[in-house]
Amino acid sequence: MRKVSVIGVGSTLFGRYKDVSLEELGRQGAEAALEDAGIDPKDIEVVCSGNVYGGMCTAQAVSKELGLAGLEMLNVENACASGSTAFNFIHRIVASGECDIGLAFGVEKMTALKPAQLAPADSDLDGRMGLLFPAFFALIMRRYLDKYGISMEQVAGVSVKNRHHGCLNPYAQYKDEITIDEVLNSRMIADPITLLQCCPNTDGASAAIICATDLAHKYTSDPVEIAASVIRSGDYQWRQKELAFSDLTNKTALKAYEVAGLGPRDIDVCELHDAFASNELMHYEELGFCEPGEGGKLIESRETYLGGRIPVNVSGGLLSKGHPLGASGIGQIAEIVWQLREQAGKRQVEGAKVGMAHMVGGAVTGLESGSCGVTILRKE
Amino acid sequence: MREDMRKNLFDPGLFTEDTRALMLKGSRCPDCDKTFFPPRGRCPACLKSDLIPTPLSTRGTLYSYTTVNIPSKNFKPPYTVGYVELKNSKVRVFSQIRFKEDQTVNIGMPMKMVIGHLWDEPDGTKTTGYYFEPEGKR
Numbered sequence: 238m239r240k241v242s243v244i245g246v247g248s249t250l251f252g253r254y255k256d257v258s259l260e261e262l263g264r265q266g267a268e269a270a271l272e273d274a275g276i277d278p279k280d281i282e283v284v285c286s287g288n289v290y291g292g293m294c295t296a297q298a299v300s301k302e303l304g305l306a307g308l309e310m311l312n313v314e315n316a317c318a319s320g321s322t323a324f325n326f327i328h329r330i331v332a333s334g335e336c337d338i339g340l341a342f343g344v345e346k347m348t349a350l351k352p353a354q355l356a357p358a359d360s361d362l363d364g365r366m367g368l369l370f371p372a373f374f375a376l377i378m379r380r381y382l383d384k385y386g387i388s389m390e391q392v393a394g395v396s397v398k399n400r401h402h403g404c405l406n407p408y409a410q411y412k413d414e415i416t417i418d419e420v421l422n423s424r425m426i427a428d429p430i431t432l433l434q435c436c437p438n439t440d441g442a443s444a445a446i447i448c449a450t451d452l453a454h455k456y457t458s459d460p461v462e463i464a465a466s467v468i469r470s471g472d473y474q475w476r477q478k479e480l481a482f483s484d485l486t487n488k489t490a491l492k493a494y495e496v497a498g499l500g501p502r503d504i505d506v507c508e509l510h511d512a513f514a515s516n517e518l519m520h521y522e523e524l525g526f527c528e529p530g531e532g533g534k535l536i537e538s539r540e541t542y543l544g545g546r547i548p549v550n551v552s553g554g555l556l557s558k559g560h561p562l563g564a565s566g567i568g569q570i571a572e573i574v575w576q577l578r579e580q581a582g583k584r585q586v587e588g589a590k591v592g593m594a595h596m597v598g599g600a601v602t603g604l605e606s607g608s609c610g611v612t613i614l615r616k617e
Numbered sequence: 618m619r620e621d622m623r624k625n626l627f628d629p630g631l632f633t634e635d636t637r638a639l640m641l642k643g644s645r646c647p648d649c650d651k652t653f654f655p656p657r658g659r660c661p662a663c664l665k666s667d668l669i670p671t672p673l674s675t676r677g678t679l680y681s682y683t684t685v686n687i688p689s690k691n692f693k694p695p696y697t698v699g700y701v702e703l704k705n706s707k708v709r710v711f712s713q714i715r716f717k718e719d720q721t722v723n724i725g726m727p728m729k730m731v732i733g734h735l736w737d738e739p740d741g742t743k744t745t746g747y748y749f750e751p752e753g754k755r
């Protein structure tokens with residue numbers, strides 16, 4: 238396998254696109270990445286799309302708007318990690334030597350969905366019994382609070398931090414500060430999860446152009462190396478010792494660290510799955526940024542703020558940007574690329590050389606979770 | 618057990634009955650002695666097929682719970698859901714949790730399974746199935 242780099246990334250603003258079609262939204266995300274890479278669509282040899290709710294052949298539907306048809310195209314659905322998975326497929330196809338340049342994009346229109354659609358597949362047993370994603374994460378959160386004595390103020394602190402970071406990011410949907418009291422007093426969604434602990438429903442598209450490293454300098458002076466891109470899926474729930482610790486995120490991260498030859502201390506900036514505020518505290522522990530049970534202390538120490546020891550979700554995270562499922566994973570990768578190229582403006586992590594993107598999600602009866610993707614990027 | 622209750626079970630394959638009542642049907646692996654729900658064709662631990670259908674205990678403890686304020690396909694808010702860890706088998710079942718207004722629920726609370734009305738289909742059928750409530754509610 239040869240080395241592979243990202244030579245361009247792009248994203249639409251995440252928000253509400255009621256009158257824009259899925260194809261057009263995806264095209265805008267992909268065009269932004271093509272422009273960033275400074276390449277022509279005809280250089281693309283393979284396309285992969287990440288999407289959950291859009292239906293058939295999204296890669297083809299978007300690509301035809303770019304003037305691309307007839308080449309190899311793949312469509313992946315992997316819940317919240319759909320974009321991370323699309324990125325992973327193109328990474329591997331280019332690493333294998335089969336293609337030199339590929340396009341990975343994610344696109345999603347969430348704002349037209351009804352709350353009842355934030356659920357597992359129609360035939361899923363737990364889904365039929367009333368499982369929605371806010372409830373799924375509330376059940377995990379309650380065990381987490383109970384096991385480690387994490388306070389609601391510590392959980393709310395994640396929303397406060399990420400919304401603070403969102404104020405620094407032109408791509409964020411929410412650009413206003415909130416307080417711990419506002420988070421805790423907002424409308425109850427699935428107790429103990431209140432509205433301001435939830436990411437907003439959002440439309441958006443993000444894309445990345447992936448190229449063999451030995452050819453990357455033809456197109457850009459600052460390619461970003463893909464040090465690891467790992468996808469794993471949830472194990473049986475009965476094998477899991479404790480709901481308060483995601484073995485899935487942990488095993489995916491450990492494999493990514495192994496592939497990259499790096500550890501948690503080497504990560505300068507991290508974008509992780511904060512669909513609900515408590516997720517972020519648990520992921521600190523599972524990704525190895527602190528010991529199990531120490532997530533509450535880590536947010537209180539402000540070490541995950543911009544300027545801290547391990548800045549997390551300096552983009553504002555899903556809590557500020559919103560969470561267009563298929564797009565989110567590549568949106569995170571775009572943020573890490575901007576950080577490593579020192580193009581992140583007011584939210585720039587000084588001297589960042591290694592960055593991580595993490596997505597996890599999806600529910601299937603009997604399994605811990607659906608899918609997880611961890612990507613580690615490194616400045617060359 | 619009233620006949621219409623039995624007739625309108627949302628997935629009859631999930632249930633079994635002894636002489637007295639409907640119970641959840643699990644699959645027990647004769648080799649590694651683990652029990653699973655919903656029933657399976659192959660043991661996910663040792664991969665043996667030919668698992669033995671086994672009635673599961675109707676008693677358990679509440680593992681986690683949440684009251685949901687947004688509608689799902691089959692339930693109008695507010696409704697409470699949770700995981701119940703069943704006695705003996707330790708199988709964890711996701712279910713609706715029902716309790717009286719003046720009752721509070723807690724992790725570790727003893728629960729029992731009830732067969733009753735779950736939701737109405739668009740054609741008006743009153744679909745039945747399992748839910749859990751705190752022991753000693755009635």
